[in-house]
Amino acid sequence: MTYQDKTDTTEAQAVAAPVLELEGITVAYPRYGESDHVALDAVDLKIRRGEIVGLVGETGAGKTLLTRTVMGAIPGGGEHTSGAMRYNGTPFTDLPDDKSPVRPAKDIALIVSNPRRELNPVLTVGQQIVNVIRHHLGLSEKEARARAVDMLRAVAIPDPESRMDAWPHELSGGMAQRVVIAIALSCDPGLVISDDATSALDVTVQLQVLNLMKEMVAGSETAALIITRDIAITAHYCDRVVILYKGEVVEEAPRDAFFDRPHHPYSINLLAAFAHSPALREAWWDVPPLADGTRPACRFADRCARRQPRCVSEAPALRDCGAGRRVRCHYPVEAGT
Template identity: 40%
Template structure:
């Protein structure tokens, strides 16, 4: 019951990336309106067995990034460019049929709201076995014992009985577990989790996070964790990408980023979270303004109007990426710098 968490994991540092996203751009265009760059040149790597976090607030493009990689964006009204090389193939140029084959078998996704991502009129068991029937060519008979095994593995009590339940009969935490079971049905090599615990209570969140952690360690699946919660990132991710206004503004290893954040936005985020282990009365220092104040990246740093470290260059030119695929930031006047 009580478990002590593992220490810093030096896993996956040197191996070839499993997913390599380069200069991903997603542009939305609505009739009669200006183009909106939801994702504006995002690059990152995910190695086997590694957990990579995409962190940011609403509107930073983290969810759109994952949907674009999965080929799940609505067909009309958007443009996707760049590349997402998964195992030597560019996912962005695959045909819809080929992408469907990858989805669910090689790459799986977990969504924020488990109730709306499960089909309400099909039993949990059918939904899990269906994935295996579709991708592994199993018969329903062969798939059922595997489904029971999966449900048990994700910690659903009395899995045999649960097979016959419908999603509304399960609690939120159990639904999310069922969804994870579905995602794991075909042993995917990459798992993308989009705010998987945001709709859940903290005690349930702790259960789900522990489960995800365990799965990554046991199966070697790579995990892309999309979240707004830096606390979740701190406990789970090996590498963290902080997104702002559609661009990665800072990247670093888990310990490095939290110990020595360079970008003022990362610093601002960390300073604006009330911490359970801080004394009362310590004033929070919030990031002023809101994303509505952003400048366009084309001729400035989008964060400049809200930034405490702003210098002249910030409102005149686009800050370039300083660093590599492991550590770096995008700022003219970074903070800290002792690492």
């Protein structure tokens, strides 16, 4: 069976299927003489058409690894051991492969952070956009160039015609970030993933860039996954929030419900870090350490203010608690507690 057949049979379901569906994504790094280090553990994620989902987690939670797994570029010898990925119902495994039914940039586009290292230093900005457009949309050089200029204008780069001939090293960080966004949006992808794309920017530029992304998603059929360390961003720009902790989804909820009443102690932890109340911070951050050598079953137990003996012995499952919410905790903070 060829890839083409698969696409045809799923065409009817595609309308109903989520834009991106991740099912039990597990990525492990083999270790010499030890059990594998599981960097992502059975991560589920669904993104529907027109939806903006925020994925929040601290450094090392596996946010970037998740995007790289989707993009088929797992760094440093990690292995995608199990799980399925579907785009509009079409399963895919290796996006960069020329034969993949789902194409990067055209279907799923990634906005990278640190774009000055990601742009090719010896090609002009224009050439890099034109390459992507020509390859995926099959336009002529002239049409592709015109589209590239339009894209640069759309991401509010001043004087786009002359910027086409600029070299990446001549751009400021904010400019380079916009170029990367222009590349990501240039082929009208069905899903845009922003991997911490704004964290390196000035706050004002960050705002502009995020507003721009939101506008562009709203103006089309695109869905977006915004990955960030900054939970405040999700409050402003996302429809749904997913919290990742040490490679596991610990909470998932619609935005308003989440900020109104977060269920998982880690979510409260994150919010408390931004709160103006020192009392709140102390209550959630001052946690007595575990006894030396204890390996708690719940990955958050060592930092949890609500820790019980059960948390050390039994790993909590991610369970549904209605209204589109899921939480991975034995003792979630629910109404009345």
